[in-house]
Amino acid sequence: MAQVITITSGKGGVGKTTTTANLATSLAMQGQRVVAIDADIGLRNLDVVMGLENRIVYDLVDVVEGRCRTRQALIKDKRFPDNLFLLPAAQTRDKDAVTPDDMIALCNELRREFDFILIDSPAGIEGGFKNAIAPADHILIVTTPEMSAVRDADRIVGLVEAYEKSNPKLIINRIKARMVARGDMMDTPDVVEILAIDLVGIVPDDESIVISTNRGEVAVLDRDSMAGKAYNNIANRLLGHDIPFLVLDEKQGLWAQLVNMFRTRR
Amino acid sequence: MGFLDNLFGRKQPTSSSVAKERLLTVLVHDRVHLSPHDMDEMKREIIAVIERYVEVTNPEAIEVTLTRGEATDHLKADIPLGRSRQQ
Ligand SMILES: Nc1ncnc2c1ncn2[C@@H]1O[C@H](COP(=O)(O)OP(=O)(O)OP(=O)(O)O)[C@@H](O)[C@H]1O
Ligand SMILES: [Mg+2]
Secondary structure, three states, rough: OEEEEEEOOOOOOOHHHHHHHHHHHHHOOOOOOOEEEEEEEEOOOOOHOOOOOOOOOOHHHHHHOOOOOOOOOOOOOOOOOEEEEEEEOOOOOOOHHHOOOHHHHHHHHOOOOOOOEEEEEEOOOOHHHHHHHOOOEEEEEEEOHHHHHHHHHHHHHHHHOOOOOOOOOEEEEEEOOOHHHOOOOOOHHHHHHHOOOOOEEEEOOOOEEEEHHHHHOOOOOOOOHHHHHHHHHHHHOOOOOOOOOOOOOOOOOOHHHHHHHHHHOO | OOOHHHHHHOOOHHHHHHHHHHHHHHHHHHHHHHHHHHHHHHHHHHHHHHHOOOOOOOHOOOOEEEEOOOOOOEEEEEEOOOOOOOO
């Protein structure tokens, strides 16, 4: 029986789709049967981030409105043909074509065949967000360490409680170690203290995310990607493994490096 | 960075600590659904009630703030009272 995990954020552009694609792929790499659902109707993107955009025939709205069977709409990821699938969002249709009950019914149908159902939520707190969290067993809230993103994440924490979903977990994305080191970006303990929810992962701001996305690949497939490593760690935590958080100081500023040198010498 | 600050005798708060402070305040307001405008209104009413009972020497010095505690948020009013003896 699958666990349904919804990835949401409040603020747009903080990395929900990137996170969904990487976690889905990472879980599949470990042999889990995974389906990723793009719930961002009208702004479909998970397909391009996963590199599957050319293979779409049917979409989420086709499934909900009964134009095809659920199986027919699932796109196989060629890298993991037996166990990684995408259910794409509709690109052109009316946003209100899908209801929370539709999402619950769809997930209940998929639960039997998969270990993980990951849902990529749209930004905002409107209908699309409600659809995305309705079937969720677990919720991951993505934020960056910036004021507006954290504020919106806090709003989501409140709404998640209001919808009687418990224990949302936090992913802090796009951490810039250099800025943190010089005191110009809130660090992980600050953000965790403010939002007061459990942390499940920290992901550095990393060019490899853009490069992977350009190629229609995902960072977890790139052994040299720091962000990929961070996402693999999160996937492992979802599988119940106890993995320490990454130390994001690889590209620290010169001063921070000097200070660290003095510290370790002493 | 503490090291540089000490070197130049600077004690400016970092932009991240400013962000954190501002966020904590704005989130308390968000959470209790109290806008800064309503907060001012409430402050005026609180002062009016208090003035019915005691003499408030300097209404300007009254501070009504929302702060974050461990498990709950707090509304705090700090009202300096005059110390003039009974005549
Ligand atoms: N860790 C990272 N390092 C560098 N770039 C990143 C990182 N995470 C995300 N990005 C970039 O940020 C942009 C937004 O990411 P993404 O589309 O995943 O966000 P989103 O939350 O799904 O956005 P939307 O709210 O529009 O759905 C993309 O261009 C992506 O490549
Ligand atoms: Mg997205």
